[in-house]
Amino acid sequence: MPDDSPAIEVRDLVKTYAGVTAVNKVGFTVARGEILGFLGPNGAGKSTTMRILTGYLPATSGMVNVCGLSVATHGDEVKKFIGYMPENNPLPDDMRVSEYLHYRGRLKGLARAKLSIRLDEVLELCDLKRVRHRIIGKLSKGFRQRVGIAEAILAEPPIIIMDEPTIGLDPHQILIVRDLIAGLRGRMTVIISSHILPEIEMTCDRVLIINQGRVVAQGTPADLRREVFGHSSYALEISGDLEAALPEVLAKVEPTLAISETGVPDATGFRKLTLATSREDDLGEALLRALSADPRLRLRALTRVHPTLEDVFLAATKRGWEAIDAPKPTSK
Ligand SMILES: Nc1ncnc2c1ncn2[C@@H]1O[C@H](COP(=O)(O)OP(=O)(O)O)[C@@H](O)[C@H]1O
Ligand SMILES: [Mg+2]
Missing domain, CATH: 3.30.70 (Alpha-Beta Plaits)
Structure with a gap:
């Protein structure tokens, strides 16, 4: 990957769903190591933008480059650069925490020896050691959310994209997630979305305010x-x-x-x-x-x-x- 390219570059991004414009000429750049917040009310277009950046949804038009590669033409490579935690992250309820993360790590191409070391690190970082042998379906919302974050950072991708990582959490769990994200500062490029203002303000270096599919302010x-x-x-x-x-x-x-x-x-x-x-x-x-x-x-x-x-x-x-x-x- 070209070293001088920004982590993410988006220009004139448009997404329409059956005539409804969800994202309307959005443009922004994310520098490497930056923590960027997407802030906007429900329906603003945050999740749609994130799905396009991660290569899971094709854009209607516009340009998205991740680490210098076009998502439209290099989707599979781009997916390897990004740890993505989608909105309402679906997890298999019948798997144990460490079993699930191990399986995801293998899918991400981590070698067995490396994976078991990394698994310990990530369980520690996400404060999941206590529940590593528990069935995911029996975990509280806060733990489930952290399993999602653990999965996103598992393969140490240069970019992490998390859609509403603190939604549904209590204030104590929010603090843990906030610390976790702060711990990624400088090591990974991070985009998180939220409709909660203090959340974004405390965690992010820079904020994009999105409304009705447009960037209405940034800085x-x-x-x-x-x-x-x-x-x-x-x-x-x-x-x-x-x-x-x-x-x-x-x-x-x-x-x-x-x-x-x-x-x-x-x-x-x-x-x-x-x-x-x-x-x-x-x-x-x-x-x-x-x-x-x-x-x-x-x-x-x-x-x-x-x-x-x-x-x-x-x-x-x-x-x-x-x-x-x-x-x-x-x-x-
Ligand atoms: N799969 C879909 N089909 C049709 N419309 C959609 C779909 N997903 C999102 N939308 C619409 O696109 C707009 C942006 O949605 P979304 O990106 O989920 O916003 P946010 O994440 O900011 O709440 C909304 O008006 C929503 O109803
Ligand atoms: Mg959303």
Whole structure:
């Protein structure tokens, strides 16, 4: 495989199912060793994209290269580069954990001697040693999920793709899976999907926000915040002469401050506003002083806002709908 090629390169990927466009001109690149998150609501196209990357589903059009090889023409080779844990990973209920992993390892072409060493490593890494002789069908969801992850990393492929690896797990099991993924950092290229924001934020170097088959935003969690909300923003609760006095005072503090209304005015006439600026440094004290000093304004609260990935997600998906000019879903 050519050494300088990115782990994954996707361009203009389209997938239609009987007239329904599930993936619509998606493009992105994943560098080697990177942990990338696919974030998006149900039906966004995450699983479809993953199935195409892994060679299990043909694309309608577009280009997907894995380690420099085209999935369309080198599907079998590409499958060897990727450990894939599909959504609702189906496992054989009547096999024992180590028996199943041994069988999968043989199918992946691992030699017997190497396999037994690797099996021990993977059981340890996935915290499965205690259940290695148990029947898979009798395991809890958390253990079953880890068997799926163990299988994906078994042959030490350069790329791991996991579709919703933490779905249905309790918070403790989520922590174990998160640590496991973090342990792959730098050694393998990883793509995980989730519709849960903190999950993606804590685990991933970079995030693609996917909505209605399109990439609506991408970057590090910090980049995304900045792109959508500016470098810093402040939440105000204020009343008085907001038409003339407020812009006048703000312009003296920082001319680039942009005002937007974030809440509805309450019965006392106070309004909730957000101020955004591309300045990195904290303007809180200057704002507080200037706004309190003007007799035409009454300031009740001022805080610096740190938008969550959830805010970014909501803003980016809204922007996506506006950008593609499609009818908005009525029930979301
Ligand atoms: N096999 C299929 N046949 C028809 N439509 C499908 C099929 N699989 C997925 N879809 C549709 O494609 C869209 C994307 O689905 P999916 O990739 O599963 O999204 P996600 O994983 O983000 O929830 C959805 O509208 C879904 O209903
Ligand atoms: Mg899915």
